[in-house]
Amino acid sequence: MMIEVENLSVRYGTAYAARDVSFSVARGESFGIVGESGSGKSTVLRALAGLNRDWTGTIRVGGETVTPARDRAFFRRVQMVFQDPYGSLHPRQTIDRALSEPLLVHGIKDIETRIAAALTEVALPPSTRFRYPHQLSGGQRQRVAIARALMAGPEVLLLDEPTSALDVSVQAEVLNLLSDLQEKRGLTYILVSHNLAVVSHLCARIGVMQGGEMVEQLTAEDLRAGRTKHPHTEALRRLSVELEETDAQHGKAA
Amino acid sequence: MTALSRREWLLTEAPESRRQAAWGRAYRGWLQFRRNKLAMAGLVTVIVLVLAAVFAPLLTLQDPSTQDLAGRLAPPSAQHWLGTDELGRDLYTRLLYGGRVTLGMVIAVVVLVAPVGLAVGTVAGYAGGLADRVLMRVTDIFLAFPRLILALAFVAALKPGVSSAVFAIALTAWPPYARLARAETLTIRNADFISAVRLTGASAGRIVLRHIAPLCVSSLIVRVTLDMSGIILTAAGLGFLGMGAQPPMPEWGTMIAATRGFILQQWWVPTIPGLAIFAASLAFNLLGDGLRDVLDPKRG
Numbered sequence: 001m002m003i004e005v006e007n008l009s010v011r012y013g014t015a016y017a018a019r020d021v022s023f024s025v026a027r028g029e030s031f032g033i034v035g036e037s038g039s040g041k042s043t044v045l046r047a048l049a050g051l052n053r054d055w056t057g058t059i060r061v062g063g064e065t066v067t068p069a070r071d072r073a074f075f076r077r078v079q080m081v082f083q084d085p086y087g088s089l090h091p092r093q094t095i096d097r098a099l100s101e102p103l104l105v106h107g108i109k110d111i112e113t114r115i116a117a118a119l120t121e122v123a124l125p126p127s128t129r130f131r132y133p134h135q136l137s138g139g140q141r142q143r144v145a146i147a148r149a150l151m152a153g154p155e156v157l158l159l160d161e162p163t164s165a166l167d168v169s170v171q172a173e174v175l176n177l178l179s180d181l182q183e184k185r186g187l188t189y190i191l192v193s194h195n196l197a198v199v200s201h202l203c204a205r206i207g208v209m210q211g212g213e214m215v216e217q218l219t220a221e222d223l224r225a226g227r228t229k230h231p232h233t234e235a236l237r238r239l240s241v242e243l244e245e246t247d248a249q250h251g252k253a254a
Numbered sequence: 255m256t257a258l259s260r261r262e263w264l265l266t267e268a269p270e271s272r273r274q275a276a277w278g279r280a281y282r283g284w285l286q287f288r289r290n291k292l293a294m295a296g297l298v299t300v301i302v303l304v305l306a307a308v309f310a311p312l313l314t315l316q317d318p319s320t321q322d323l324a325g326r327l328a329p330p331s332a333q334h335w336l337g338t339d340e341l342g343r344d345l346y347t348r349l350l351y352g353g354r355v356t357l358g359m360v361i362a363v364v365v366l367v368a369p370v371g372l373a374v375g376t377v378a379g380y381a382g383g384l385a386d387r388v389l390m391r392v393t394d395i396f397l398a399f400p401r402l403i404l405a406l407a408f409v410a411a412l413k414p415g416v417s418s419a420v421f422a423i424a425l426t427a428w429p430p431y432a433r434l435a436r437a438e439t440l441t442i443r444n445a446d447f448i449s450a451v452r453l454t455g456a457s458a459g460r461i462v463l464r465h466i467a468p469l470c471v472s473s474l475i476v477r478v479t480l481d482m483s484g485i486i487l488t489a490a491g492l493g494f495l496g497m498g499a500q501p502p503m504p505e506w507g508t509m510i511a512a513t514r515g516f517i518l519q520q521w522w523v524p525t526i527p528g529l530a531i532f533a534a535s536l537a538f539n540l541l542g543d544g545l546r547d548v549l550d551p552k553r554g
Contacts, residue, residue: 051449075455088446092468094275102454127268130275135267148450 001063002027002156002188003048008057010043010212017043019212020057025205027155030182030189032203032220034196034236040212041192045158048190049080061156076106079149083161085141089133095119095144096129102151118147122177139170146177150185159191163198175201196240200224208233283548293544299537303530307353316344318351319502327520336526340513345526352504352527357534359420359489359498359505360482366424368478371431376462376470378432379439390436393429401426401484402491409497416505419498423488427481434477438470472549479542483535490531506531 003025010018018040025031033041047055053068060066066074082088089098099115108114119126122143133141142162149157162178163171179202182189193199199206200220208216208230216230228234265282269275287293306313322342330337336345378389396404408422442448443466451465490507492498499505501512509527516523 049453051452070455072455075453080450080453082446082450084446088450090447090451090465090469093465094272096272096275101451101456105454105456105460130269130272131267132275132279145450152454 001025002029002061003031003190004058004060005044005048006058008044008047008055008059010040010047010052010055016040016212018047018055021209021212021214023207023214023217025188025190027188028182028186029205030191030203032199032206033190033192033209033214034194034199034206035209036194036236039209041194041209042160043212044209045080045160045190045192049078049158050074051080072106076152077154078156078158079152079154080158080160081142081145081149081162084165085138085145086133086165088145089141091133094130094132095124095136098133098144098148099151102148106152108152114151118151121150121181122147137170138166139173142166142170142174143177146174146181150181154187156188156190159189161193161195162191164193164195171198178202196223196236197244208236287544287548290544290547292540293547296537296540296542296544299533300541303353303534303537304357306350307357310347310350310354314344314347314350316347318343318348318504320344327516327523329520329522337520337522339509339523340516345523348504348509349506349527349530352506352509353530353534355416355499355503355505356486356489356493356507356531359416359423360485362420363423363427363485363489364478364482366420367428368431368474370424371428372435372467372470372474374428374432375435375437376439376467379436380443380458380462380466382443386436389432393432396426396429397433399426402488405488405492406495406497409492414497414500416499416503419489419492422492423485427485427488430481431474431477435467435470435474438473439466442466442469476542476546476549479538479545482538482542486531486535486538 001024005024006022008018008021009016021040021044023031033044035041043052046052048059050066050068050070055068058065061074061078089095096115099118100111102108103111103114115129116126119129124140124143124147128136128140128144133144136144142165146162159178163174166174175198178189181187189202191199191202200223204220206218206220206223207214208218210232216228216233218228218233222228223233223237226234226237228237263274264278266274266278269278287297320343322338324342325334325338326340326342328334328338328342334344334346336349339345339348374389374393378386404426405419405422408425409418412418412421439462448461448465451461456464489498490505490510493505493507494511496508496511499508501508506527510524510531513520513523517525
């Protein structure tokens with residue numbers, strides 16, 4: 001198992017943002033976490049990434065138990081892509097600088113060739129290299145964020161709603177890029193989203209969260225076929241189907 | 255390289271090197287700054303004042319301390335362009351040399367104060383917790399006293415002179431910068447781009463120095479430029495009260511203090527250094543306003 005989470009709880013004061021969440025993800029697998037806003041899905045991801053140190057329970061990465069404070073070696077194995085590509089890139093740093101930072105921190109050589117290769121890998125033209133984030137589109141920025149996460153060669157990528165801030169047309173491109181990269185590099189993904197379509201596109205297994213608890217885990221196939229056990233899963237599924245239908249109707253009307 | 259192609263090189267949308275990207279960014283800022291006429295007037299005045307101070311020996315043939323008691327308090331003439339003071343010293347010469355002292359004090363204060371304020375503010379803001387509380391309470395203690403009074407007390411405790419005046423003004427001037435830098439740091443410390451740097455495994459020092467501080471610098475520069483007039487006035491005020499530069503050293507505030515008794519009969523004697531203080535303060539203020547329009551991200 002690449003990632004094992006047991007009884008992970010995060011408390012803010014007396015309220016639980018996440019409570020006794022347990023799941024595991026095999027190497028090279030994609031695990032999706034869905035839920036409404038405030039269901040604790042991003043909280044789980046941030047605790048996993050080491051951005052939030054106030055949690056209890058057990059987290060194992062590659063069989064090793066990790067502590068709330070992470071060392072540099074952890075960050076070579078696990079990286080994260082944020083939801084908002086407008087907020088996740090330093091506004092005063094060129095793309096070149098953003099991509100070279102992980103290499104400088106980890107003391108990795110050949111910065112020049114690695115950056116050029118990384119841009120090619122996420123299908124960005126070399127001309128974007130010395131631009132500032134405000135000179136790029138949302139989709140291009142998210143590609144930069146993905147490239148930055150991959151710079152130090154991680155095994156696990158934590159994806160926090162990586163497409164929800166993007167145009168629908170760009171969403172598909174970024175999702176395809178993510179699945180290509182996974183195939184090529186054998187990455188393990190944990191994808192958090194409120195969009196069932198996005199999650200079932202990328203992930204074979206899905207955990208459903210409600211009110212800080214993971215109420216059900218099921219395969220994407222079961223979800224699509226409607227073989228759900230928990231009422232909240234069914235409610236989310238029905239909502240997503242209805243949205244798709246109204247979208248389709250709007251498409252016809254237009 | 256022709257002028258046009260250099261402009262194109264700077265304004266290209268696809269720079270080919272780090273250097274080109276940085277210069278292009280600076281050039282865009284300059285183009286924006288240049289549109290502001292008042293700010294340009296401020297910049298030119300500041301440059302002229304600094305150059306006049308630096309090249310004072312070339313701009314005048316007289317010595318700032320040579321006395322001529324027979325020709326004291328003379329009105330402007332061909333020999334003494336701005337007249338003479340109460341000891342018959344050439345006012346124009348003293349004004350130029352006084353600029354060295356006054357502007358030198360201001361620059362020394364800024365060089366001392368800005369890095370300290372930036373360091374205290376960013377560290378307090380990023381570290382949070384106990385470090386933040388301790389650093390901010392210290393800042394509050396310094397802020398609790400009126401600036402000039404505190405500076406006066408420091409100088410009186412040390413010994414009147416230029417270097418203790420600089421030190422005293424610096425001690426009283428850094429807290430607002432620390433506050434400003436801390437406020438800026440608090441707004442960006444939880445931004446995703448800082449989280450992303452933390453996820454590379456970078457040390458806290460590296461994050462503060464390379465990622466947070468550069469974002470605080472621009473608003474700090476603006477604030478410092480706007481405060482320069484205040485620092486000039488404090489420096490001049492200390493000089494006026496006899497706690498700054500000591501005679502016979504020419505300093506604008508001291509020059510006013512020494513000749514204030516002649517304001518009704520020989521009005522130009524104290525007025526001329528006063529005008530110099532006024533011009534320098536106004537120029538720094540205009541420059542700061544212009545810089546704010548260019549550098550402050552919150553204003554577009």
